[in-house]
Amino acid sequence: MTPYKTLFDVIDPKIYRFVHICQTCGQPNFRTTDQPQKCAACDETRSFEVLPYYDPSRDYALDADEYALSMMYALYKKGLHKTEVVFDDFYRKAPFVKPTGDYQGELGGYVAFGGLEQLIDILQNLYFNESDIAYLRSKNLYDEDFLEELRNLRFTGHLDAMEEGQIVFPNTPYIRIIAPVIECIWIEAQLLNTINSESLLMTKGARIITATDGQTVIEMGKRRAQGRDASVQGARAAYIAGFHFTSNLKAGKKYGVPTTGTHAHLFVQFFPSELDAFLAFAEVFPAKSILLVDTFDVLGSGIPNAIKTAKIMEEHGHRLNGIRLDSGDLAYLSKRAREMLDNAGLSYVKIAASSDLDEYTIASLKLQGAKIDVWGIGTKFITAYDSPALGGVHKIVARKTEREWIALIKISENLDKIINPGLKKVYRLYDRNGMAKGDYICLQEETLDNLTEIVLKHPTNPLKSKRVVDFTAVELLRPIFRNGQLVYQKPTLDEIRDFHRKQKSTFWEEYLRLDNPEVYPVALSDRLRALKDKLIHDKRRHSLT
Numbered sequence: 001m002t003p004y005k006t007l008f009d010v011i012d013p014k015i016y017r018f019v020h021i022c023q024t025c026g027q028p029n030f031r032t033t034d035q036p037q038k039c040a041a042c043d044e045t046r047s048f049e050v051l052p053y054y055d056p057s058r059d060y061a062l063d064a065d066e067y068a069l070s071m072m073y074a075l076y077k078k079g080l081h082k083t084e085v086v087f088d089d090f091y092r093k094a095p096f097v098k099p100t101g102d103y104q105g106e107l108g109g110y111v112a113f114g115g116l117e118q119l120i121d122i123l124q125n126l127y128f129n130e131s132d133i134a135y136l137r138s139k140n141l142y143d144e145d146f147l148e149e150l151r152n153l154r155f156t157g158h159l160d161a162m163e164e165g166q167i168v169f170p171n172t173p174y175i176r177i178i179a180p181v182i183e184c185i186w187i188e189a190q191l192l193n194t195i196n197s198e199s200l201l202m203t204k205g206a207r208i209i210t211a212t213d214g215q216t217v218i219e220m221g222k223r224r225a226q227g228r229d230a231s232v233q234g235a236r237a238a239y240i241a242g243f244h245f246t247s248n249l250k251a252g253k254k255y256g257v258p259t260t261g262t263h264a265h266l267f268v269q270f271f272p273s274e275l276d277a278f279l280a281f282a283e284v285f286p287a288k289s290i291l292l293v294d295t296f297d298v299l300g301s302g303i304p305n306a307i308k309t310a311k312i313m314e315e316h317g318h319r320l321n322g323i324r325l326d327s328g329d330l331a332y333l334s335k336r337a338r339e340m341l342d343n344a345g346l347s348y349v350k351i352a353a354s355s356d357l358d359e360y361t362i363a364s365l366k367l368q369g370a371k372i373d374v375w376g377i378g379t380k381f382i383t384a385y386d387s388p389a390l391g392g393v394h395k396i397v398a399r400k401t402e403r404e405w406i407a408l409i410k411i412s413e414n415l416d417k418i419i420n421p422g423l424k425k426v427y428r429l430y431d432r433n434g435m436a437k438g439d440y441i442c443l444q445e446e447t448l449d450n451l452t453e454i455v456l457k458h459p460t461n462p463l464k465s466k467r468v469v470d471f472t473a474v475e476l477l478r479p480i481f482r483n484g485q486l487v488y489q490k491p492t493l494d495e496i497r498d499f500h501r502k503q504k505s506t507f508w509e510e511y512l513r514l515d516n517p518e519v520y521p522v523a524l525s526d527r528l529r530a531l532k533d534k535l536i537h538d539k540r541r542h543s544l545t
């Protein structure tokens with residue numbers, strides 16, 4: 001489908017910041033200034049209504065915390081706002097992973113990295129529009145010079161990121177930005193909001209796909225999502241994770257996610273009888289009918305009426321697609337339903353199930369031998385029910401002085417919270433069979449070219465280390481922006497989905513399993529570790545004197 005162009009694609013609101021409505025002929029005139037000029041349509045020069053012109057669907061600039069504006073202003077007043085800095089984005093603890101049984105060990109887990117496409121759109125369309133400037137002026141906190149600086153502010157930095165759908169482990173940067181400090185501060189909240197929410201849902205989706213193991217999965221979460229847009233973005237994340245369809249038409253229109261659906265209980269209640277409802281639905285949708293069989297009594301009436309409907313469809317040369325169970329004991333009911341359908345010669349009719357499902361219930365149902373072919377998943381996916389936040393962070397790790405870059409560190413009493421300083425890169429090491437062995441984080445100037453062996457040392461436990469030989473190293477951070485310009489060829493949704501599937505298949509299932517997953521090795525190079533130790537030591541000494 002060719003995306004249609006909006007007025008904002010044709011008349012760039014980053015340049016044409018005002019629309020002057022001519023009060024004589026009603027013509028809108030797009031202008032770079034608020035000073036009236038001759039109307040293009042009627043030559044009138046006197047009377048215009050002057051409005052800020054901006055794309056409301058890309059109203060990004062104030063998606064920020066006030067403290068960001070405070071810091072941006074203070075740095076501006078001190079003449080430091082253009083200082084170049086490096087920021088890393090990473091998370092510390094994998095979501096959804098809880099110890100079960102007597103498990104006492106370190107917790108593993110992973111995140112499927114999501115939201116890059118949305119972040120690209122934000123950074124390409126980031127500007128303070130005139131209504132933002134007017135709002136900030138009304139706060140009486142900032143001077144006019146600063147507001148003028150904001151008017152001209154854009155993202156001008158370099159951004160490297162993992163590709164969307166990549167599997168990423170704790171404390172490994174998935175985004176690295178080199179930019180003036182004012183820009184890095186400005187984007188913090190919405191970068192985190194986007195990446196955290198999308199990655200969280202993609203991860204939940206990836207876990208559900210591990211449990212459904214190749215069967216058809218439909219995302220149905222719209223009604224339970226935390227806000228309108230969350231459901232559309234969530235449906236996209238689900239598709240990348242491996243879901244096959246969404247019920248969400250907007251996600252279909254906006255992102256091209258395949259859509260499908262069954263019908264609700266209301267449709268059955270509305271008709272004089274369940275059979276009337278089924279026959280009506282099947283007549284209108286002979287090629288895509290999945291009948292909801294639990295409005296009254298699944299085994300007593302729902303399935304028998306679905307069988308009658310299927311038989312009538314067969315007489316007309318059609319096949320009933322499936323039935324849906326939405327309550328009760330899904331293992332028992334699906335097994336009985338399968339028997340009844342098979343005995344009626346309807347083994348082609350699929351059984352779909354929904355009812356507060358998640359990866360754990362699905363795994364349990366499979367263990368119980370449930371005969372379910374299609375999984376409908378809403379609430380527990382779209383709300384990331386059991387782990388509703390991903391704690392991704394955006395941290396400064398270096399700044400430029402007149403002469404050189406200096407690495408920065410933040411000390412914490414909690415060893416896990418001490419960031420890895422400096423400008424870094426990330427390698428993933430693969431064995432001969434293409435399976436991932438571990439990730440290796442090193443300084444930008446380091447190279448693996450002549451290394452035949454790497455010892456991946458555990459960050460805090462010297463007893464845990466892993467020697468890797470005969471490996472192929474792949475750099476995971478890819479150039480996305482250079483000097484504020486997009487240099488990355490954005491993949492299609494299906495390419496992202498495929499990329500995610502392939503990446504997931506390079507990990508042993510021990511790292512991806514739902515309960516007590518193995519900890520995937522992520523190690524620092526000796527030079528990076530030495531730099532970190534030195535900075536910690538220097539800071540501690542400094543704070544004691």
Ligand SMILES: Nc1ncnc2c1ncn2[C@@H]1O[C@H](COP(=O)(O)OP(=O)(O)OP(=O)(O)O)[C@@H](O)[C@H]1O
Nearest residue numbers: 326327328329330331332355356357361364365368
């Ligand atoms: N055999 C099963 N094993 C494990 N969990 C199941 C099984 N069958 C259903 N479940 C789960 O148990 C929960 C049942 O939810 P609940 O008690 O609210 O009842 P319900 O059957 O959905 O009925 P209703 O929708 O009418 O309230 C759901 O989360 C469902 O996924």
Ligand SMILES: O=P(O)(O)OC[C@H]1O[C@H](OP(=O)(O)OP(=O)(O)O)[C@H](O)[C@@H]1O
Nearest residue numbers: 220326354355356357376377378379380
């Ligand atoms: O169970 P979920 O994973 O959220 O999947 C989507 C649910 O949405 C619908 O329920 P509805 O809103 O009619 O309410 P219900 O919970 O009473 O079925 C549908 O029948 C599913 O049960």
Ligand SMILES: O=C(O)c1cccnc1
Nearest residue numbers: 220247260261262263376
């Ligand atoms: O198509 C369905 O069955 C559906 C869609 C949204 C929510 N519940 C069910």
